[in-house]
Amino acid sequence: MEDLLIDYTIKAIESLYGQVVLKSAIATQKTRKEFEGDFTLVVFPFTKISRKSPEQTAEDIGNYLKNNINQINSFNIVKGFLNISFKNTYWVDFLKRISTKENYGCLKSNLSAPIVIEYSSPNTNKPLHLGHIRNNLLGWSIAEILKANGNKVVKVNLVNDRGIHICKSMLAWQLLGNGEEPTEKLKGDKLVGKYYVAFDKAYKEEIKTLIENGLTEEEATKKSPLILKAQEMLQKWEAGDADTIALWKKMNSWVYAGFDITYKTLGINFDNTYYESETYLLGKKLVTEGVKNKAFDTKEDGSVWVNLTNDGLDEKLLLRSDGTSVYMTQDIGTAQLRYDDYKPEKLIYVVGNEQNYHFEVLKLVLKKLGKEWAKNIFHLSYGMVELPEGKMKSREGTVVDADDLMDEMIRTAKEKGNELGKAEGLTTEESELLFKQIGLAALKYFILKVDPKKNMMFNPEESIDFNGNTGPFIQYTYARIQSIFRKAKENHIVINNYPLETSINSKEKELIKLLYEYPKTIKEACDTFSPALVANYIYELAKEFNQFYHDYPIIKEEDKNICSFRLALSEKTGKVIKSAMHLLGIDVPEQM
Secondary structure, eight states: OHHHHHHHHHHHHHHHHSOOOOGGGOOEEEOOTTSSOSEEEEOGGGHHHHTSOHHHHHHHHHHHHHHHOTTEEEEEEETTEEEEEEOHHHHHHHHHHHTTOTTTTOBOOOSSOOEEEEOOOOBTTSOOBHHHHHHHHHHHHHHHHHHHBTOOEEEEEEEBOOSHHHHHHHHHHHHHOTTOOOOSSSOHHHHHHHHHHHHHHHHHHHHHHHHHTTOOHHHHHHHOHHHHHHHHHHHHHHHTOHHHHHHHHHHHHHHHHHHHHHHHHHTOOOSEEEEHHHHHHHHHHHHHHHHHTTSSEEOTTSOEEEEOGGGTSOEEEEEOTTSOBOHHHHHHHHHHHHHHHHOOSEEEEEEEGGGHHHHHHHHHHHHHTTOGGGGGEEEEEEOOEEBTTBOOOTTTTOSOBHHHHHHHHHHHHHHHHHHTTTTTTOOHHHHHHHHHHHHHHHHHHHHHTSOTTSOEEOOHHHHTOSSSSSHHHHHHHHHHHHHHHHHHHHTTOOOOOOOTTOOOOHHHHHHHHHHHHHHHHHHHHHHHTOHHHHHHHHHHHHHHHHHHHHHSOSTTOSSHHHHHHHHHHHHHHHHHHHHHHHHTTOOOOSOO
16 A cells, blocks of 8 residues: 555656656655554655645645545644545455465565575584574574565574584593483583583683693693693594594584484474584685685794785684684685575574674675675674573583573473463363473563564563563464354354445554554565564554454454454454464464
8 A cells, every 4th residue: 555655646746746756755654653544654855846834735745645546534634744544445455355365474485596594503512502592593583584575595504513612522521521421311412511611610720720830821721731632632633533533423413413402392493504524624725725816814833814904904813823724714615615505695694793793804805715795695693692690601501501491481381371271171282282382482582572683681580471572472362363263163153254344443443454564564574684573563463452352342243244354353363473473483372
């Protein structure tokens, strides 16, 4: 309808004032709730053309639109804002049209190049934690939102499976592990993480002793026997030492098995997985080519650097003096591999905002290597997640483990759900599934409703409330709608049609207008890479439906036409809730 308004506004200005304006000069928006109207046209830009006051300009244009668009019922003017109301028949007809669409709000896939989106990117020296949960949820949700807007999407993971941090866990297990292996009670990723923490503890003790013996802190951190052994292990790994490689493969296999369990519970998947151990060599090769082409510099100690001072940055290390690679090296190789594999329209990295500088450098380095496609790299930078208790630190073992958090959310959902009788009439198996759905919905929704760019505090207790802006509240609304249809079936009530003569009330109209907003919400969420727009849209829709449900009868409505219409409105509301919740990776239960 906005397109129709814009087209006729262009005609109005040409007819009334003899001038042609571009579409881009016309701004329409949803009318604010405190004013009467459905859509608002901003007329201030046209006063120079009309040479009249904003109010008189709005009056001219309003009359023209009302005379030429038969769906318009009335209009009113507030200063330079023209508020336009459409006839009820327009909104009923709109509901009828969208009810015939299976995937309302979503576009068919186009034939353009894919968008590659990387998320998760775990290290194989520790289990996934709360920060990874935000990363995974954002990546998966944005991928689904991109697909809903007609894009081809390839979801990829990059596993950081090599480097000094991996060697620290390996060395600690070798020295302290006594052959310990994963068990049912201790997943492989947690076992390896345990030894990463053990290394850090022993390393700090060595540094303390060396400082007490006269070394400076900087000297102690470099000369600690443990760190020297870890560096030696990394050199052996890069040289292909058989025993080192065998230990690395064994411990990484434990971690992968643990990750798979976490991903499955969280509902996350990937189309392809890259491994740093398979990309860093290409990165080293590209860096060597950069040295030959004089894009990069070799220092006296043999290390390779890129000078970015002319770009407003500094020098960046690309290869260490001993020939071992750094994060940037493998990211160069990974980017090249992904370009070769997919020739993507855009390459999105979902990575925390502490890596903003890293991705700025990556694009510049690739540009210096002559990679024109580097301009298609986009760093989707997001804020950190904290708990009420404060920040988390992996090395100190103070992170919130992802598995433990999900288990706790499900346990809490079970406790609260049983108190409120949410599982009445369900079998044990059905109730267990319900509580899992509720617990994960609470977690996912609470995280995704916050704009990705913002830091956030995750409050488990607040997230699982069955009232307010929470996942469980929206799930309950969907289940309520399904309950209405079960009762309609029991009473042999069916949706026959969408009678155009139905006189809809303000609540019904408000619901339909919210349904109208769904495609635009998905589009805006896609353009801004923000699932929060979808999350908060669903909350508004669920809240509006509950008010409507409270104020007006549906099954008990005596007028069959009105009853049928309200059932149709409820049905479409339920479908949109389910569709939007899917974009957030959240399941909606049929009964609750």
